[in-house]
Amino acid sequence: MTFLKVEGFGKSFTISHLNQTIRAVEQIDFSIDKGEFIGITGKSGSGKSTILKSIYRTYLPDEGKILYDSEEYGLIDLLQAEERKILYLRKYEIGYVSQFLNVMPRTTSRELVEQSVLEMGKPASVAKEEAEYVLSHFELDRKLWDTYPNTFSGGEKLRLNIAMAAVKKPRLLLLDEPTASLDEQSKVKVRELIEKLKKNGTTLAGVFHDIEFMDGLCDKVFDMKRRQYTSEGAVI
Amino acid sequence: MHNDAILSVKNLEKQFGPGCSTCHNESTRKLEKNYCPQCGTVYACRNISFNLFPGEILGIVGESGSGKSTLMQCLYFDEAATSGELILNNQEFQEENVLELSSQQKRYIRNYHFGMVYQNPLKGLKMDFSAMGNIAEKLIAAGGRNVAEMESIGKTLLEKVHIPLFRMKEEPKRFSGGMQQRVQIAKALSNNPPILFLDEVTTGLDLSVQASVLDLIKTIQRELGISMIVVSHDLAVIRMLADRTLVMLNGEIIEEGLTDQILEDPQNPYTQQLVYSLL
Numbered sequence: 001m002t003f004l005k006v007e008g009f010g011k012s013f014t015i016s017h018l019n020q021t022i023r024a025v026e027q028i029d030f031s032i033d034k035g036e037f038i039g040i041t042g043k044s045g046s047g048k049s050t051i052l053k054s055i056y057r058t059y060l061p062d063e064g065k066i067l068y069d070s071e072e073y074g075l076i077d078l079l080q081a082e083e084r085k086i087l088y089l090r091k092y093e094i095g096y097v098s099q100f101l102n103v104m105p106r107t108t109s110r111e112l113v114e115q116s117v118l119e120m121g122k123p124a125s126v127a128k129e130e131a132e133y134v135l136s137h138f139e140l141d142r143k144l145w146d147t148y149p150n151t152f153s154g155g156e157k158l159r160l161n162i163a164m165a166a167v168k169k170p171r172l173l174l175l176d177e178p179t180a181s182l183d184e185q186s187k188v189k190v191r192e193l194i195e196k197l198k199k200n201g202t203t204l205a206g207v208f209h210d211i212e213f214m215d216g217l218c219d220k221v222f223d224m225k226r227r228q229y230t231s232e233g234a235v236i
Numbered sequence: 237m238h239n240d241a242i243l244s245v246k247n248l249e250k251q252f253g254p255g256c257s258t259c260h261n262e263s264t265r266k267l268e269k270n271y272c273p274q275c276g277t278v279y280a281c282r283n284i285s286f287n288l289f290p291g292e293i294l295g296i297v298g299e300s301g302s303g304k305s306t307l308m309q310c311l312y313f314d315e316a317a318t319s320g321e322l323i324l325n326n327q328e329f330q331e332e333n334v335l336e337l338s339s340q341q342k343r344y345i346r347n348y349h350f351g352m353v354y355q356n357p358l359k360g361l362k363m364d365f366s367a368m369g370n371i372a373e374k375l376i377a378a379g380g381r382n383v384a385e386m387e388s389i390g391k392t393l394l395e396k397v398h399i400p401l402f403r404m405k406e407e408p409k410r411f412s413g414g415m416q417q418r419v420q421i422a423k424a425l426s427n428n429p430p431i432l433f434l435d436e437v438t439t440g441l442d443l444s445v446q447a448s449v450l451d452l453i454k455t456i457q458r459e460l461g462i463s464m465i466v467v468s469h470d471l472a473v474i475r476m477l478a479d480r481t482l483v484m485l486n487g488e489i490i491e492e493g494l495t496d497q498i499l500e501d502p503q504n505p506y507t508q509q510l511v512y513s514l515l
Contacts, residue, residue, distance in 0.1 A: 013501070014503075015508060016504075016505035016508055017505065017508065017509060017512075053500070053501075057494060057497060058494070058496045058497055058500050058501065059497065059500065059501040060493065060497055060501050060503065083480055083493065083494050084289055084292075084480075086494060087292070087479050087480070087494070102475070104447075104450065104451060104454060104476055105447040105450070105451075105476075106447050106448075106451065107451070115458070118458050119458060
């Protein structure tokens with residue numbers, strides 16, 4: 001049963017003032033089954049992140065289809081879906097994680113994670129409990145729970161980001177270069193986090209330029225250059 | 237889960253001036269920005285249509301003079317729209333164009349269904365009434381008669397917006413700009429409106445106060461589920477608050493979309509210029 005299917009997808013960017021159009025990606029086809037973890041790999045500028053951002057609709061894609069099997073709406077083309085439906089999916093079904101943290105000022109890690117829960121309409125007591133659970137599960141240092149994330153390291157910001165996304169128990173989680181600029185030790189940690197997410201049944205699509213990192217972690221690896229999966233069914 | 241729009245605007249137009257033979261007709265109109273050089277008529281809002289959905293924050297961005305504040309004033313009945321429709325999805329006014337109602341009925345809608353926070357607190361507050369008196373004024377307009385009850389609502393709201401209760405009997409003219417803005421928000425919330433209009437509410441506030449006002453607005457959305465239209469020229473404010481955003485230029489909506497999409501993948505040349513100007 002297909003969970004996410006990308007068909008004939010393409011995206012270009014036009015900068016009107018410079019009268020320039022840049023073709024970021026074209027003719028991308030792949031699909032993900034429920035519970036799978038696929039990695040997308042390719043050199044810098046090959047359009048890996050463009051695909052993820054288009055699935056999340058931060059980018060407005062212009063060609064093809066991205067079919068997603070939603071719990072609320074059934075099979076839905078994310079490229080055509082109304083904005084309101086995308087907002088619903090972001091709130092309840094699809095998460096997006098990068099290393100960049102863009103959050104309300106003067107809000108502590110704990111509050112940020114709690115707000116993720118509250119926005120789903122759950123009561124404050126549940127939010128408190130789930131926030132604490134997820135913060136310790138994803139190993140954010142307890143000292144950092146009640147501080148503002150402004151001064152966090154890259155790895156700490158990432159862990160907070162993952163906690164904010166994971167606490168919603170999304171059905172699909174998009175990981176946009178989570179390991180970029182992390183040292184080896186932090187990468188090992190991220191790897192463990194991803195394994196935990198997978199165990200919880202989350203379907204994952206991630207962009208990495210670090211092939212070693214994906215080895216043995218991803219079920220499939222999609223190579224941007226060849227526009228196909230390279231190592232199908234390597235693990236699990 | 238997905239109710240229909242709580243507020244719909246259809247083809248709203250607002251012009252200042254009578255118009256002339258050339259600019260009356262949209263096809264022969266030759267405007268400089270939104271201004272007819274022949275007769276001096278300003279077309280402040282042109283063919284504005286959009287929906288506001290329950291519980292969402294809709295952002296409106298645009299440079300000064302783009303028509304965003306005029307639009308808010310038309311929606312709040314401060315200005316009479318030249319033409320167009322405003323439909324509220326509630327049982328009392330089902331399918332009715334509320335722009336065509338009597339001024340008495342409009343006042344009723346304002347008192348019971350809308351809240352407004354202006355950029356300038358002078359417009360939203362009576363500076364010589366106490367903070368509490370300002371809230372009571374709105375509550376009385378919305379049918380409040382029980383003094384003890386109104387006082388308790390007022391106290392709760394002032395606490396919510398972090399105005400110390402020992403100052404609740406003071407007039408807002410003795411408050412700082414940020415405090416006045418927060419009293420204005422408390423007043424706008426007092427009738428528990430399903431729809432709240434916020435016009436450049438953080439403009440001119442220092443960063444620290446701005447952060448607390450933004451936080452307050454988000455909290456209100458989360459806890460009370462109020463739908464809001466937030467007008468700002470500040471993209472950072474829109475990014476923090478709005479789920480969806482409309483971009484206005486010369487009285488027209490030139491682009492609309494998810495806020496992060498507008499900021500990261502703007503389509504319209506003007507929006508691109510705006511976004512790429514961000515520091």
